[in-house]
Amino acid sequence: MNTKLTADQAFVRETNLSLVLRLIHSQAPISRAQVALMTGLNKSTVSSLVDELLAKNLVHEIGNNIGGAGRPAMMLEVNAQAGNVIGAELGVDFVSVAVTDFMGNILWRKREEADTNVNQVKMINQTLQIVKEAIKFGKKKNQRTLGLGLTTPGTVNINEGVLIFAPNLHWRNVPFGKIFAEQTKLPVYVENDANAAAVAEHLFGTARQVQDFLFVFSGVGIGGGLFLNGKLYRGKNGYAGEIGHFPIMAEPYQTVCHCGNRGCWETYANQYSIIQRVQARLEVKRSSIIPKLMAEQNSGLTIPLIKQAADAGDKEAIDSFAEAGLAMGQGFAGLINIFNPKKMILGGPLSIAGEYLLPNIIQAVKRHSMPEISQQAEIVLSKFGPDASLIGAIAIVVDDALTRFIHFGKK
């Protein structure tokens, strides 16, 4: 048989392989007949494409569907063992690395605190050391490693793998892609933390099959991943989604934002604003268990500690979260009015206090958005909570692997 394909035929074949693989990924378990129906490809084409995916170990058969009417059909799903993926999240004050299977299930992970004031080279080296441990783990599992995803706060040029500007890190023009590719010999993908988290939510989380949703990444800053019309919206230069720097109203907790401006939304609703709200309450000597917790744990005022106080019923902690939740909700309302999303998803470090923030976010959204639009928007917590961007780093590699098959060339 002549197996040589023309360039056009090869392109069509790869496009169709990707189409079928993505469909199996999002709809599994699914039969060949259902794939044909949903893609519009004819049955023999689907059969041949599925054979190729089976041969590459990307999908596998998981038995007959005996529940439905008609002849039982062999069902397909994506093979979680298709390869390992390494993800690294470079946060403002921590570094987190994980190895997952192809379906985003965590097999190994490590997290280290990082000092925001350490120099760039030191923090990159710290990350590199943990990534090398991850690679070693992957080799022990004797599986191909498909790539390394790296997420960071700030604007990113994804084609060059360069962090353009991270206000909260005070970093500019860092060529992460080049540095990590040279050191690891892996395909490296660099992406903004919130954008990556949105892709993760679409591939593995609460937004599977959702075509219009916004991911709100909350922590030291607030970033947005705008997933519109079934894909990530990047804007002209790829910097879209800097929702935290949307200028809004003045109120007593106004501070200068790390971007240099005043009145940015994130300064009312980020991690630091919550700490400030608690500090202001403690200064007027309201009764609170927070000072006692800090002394017992020899700890500064942190979000996990405030959350612990809230869990114990501390009014000052609960009220501080509530206030920040209302401020967060005001931004959510504006975004809902503009984008009419099906879902608004809150993730990132602050989502550990989601149970205190969410009811207030919802209340503010009711107050500040157009009812016809907001009634349709579901406001939920990320499936991955504070790990949203770490799983995002995994997701950007998997997303590319579902489109291009260069990853599966070698074992």
Ligand SMILES: [Zn+2]
């Ligand atoms: Zn700002």
